[in-house]
Amino acid sequence: DTGVSQDPRHKITKRGQNVTFRCDPISEHNRLYWYRQTLGQGPEFLTYFQNEAQLEKSRLLSDRFSAERPKGSFSTLEIQRTEQGDSAMYLCASSLGRAGMNTEAFFGQGTRLTVV
């Protein structure tokens, strides 16, 4: 068990470019979450998957954001036409859950996005 891994760790991009982040959860975990964290704030929920199904999306997730988990294993988060306000730490987490219960979420180290 190598924990939750995220790639890349850092990304600098020009405004208007598209970026894609990858998350590999703990192998036996069926739930995968994406959060965004800015300096001095708590993680803000973006979306989560149970297996390959995207069960919930935050209103924070504009049309420029899309997430996939095609085979119920790794996930990607894409931001199209990046804006300076997208600069943040993007966190991925995974857990083992089913209807009515959930274990704790295990977090990756995050991908720090800087839009210049």
Added chain:
Amino acid sequence: AQSVTQLDSQVPVFEEAPVELRCNYSSSVSVYLFWYVQYPNQGLQLLLKYLSGSTLVESINGFEAEFNKSQTSFHLRKPSVHISDTAEYFCAVTPYGQNFVFGPGTRLSVLP
């Protein structure tokens, strides 16, 4: 919808003094409760959790938290802090089987 309030954004405390970090939540359904810690330049790590059973839960490094359903609180305490406890602490809730909602965090600074 659920929400989490951490009233103290920053808590400075001297080494070996006791500390309490407050967490209150709002939810119309039952929830699980968690405290996460984020050390400088590191990811979020689980500190302790309340899922069911005893309302007092403890971590391996001396922290404890008590679930109070009537007051919808889950305050974190430590009787004697160390310099190494300096970090950001986040309280989180999850309705049974759903996503995690985090508070804004409390920055604990332990002073020598």
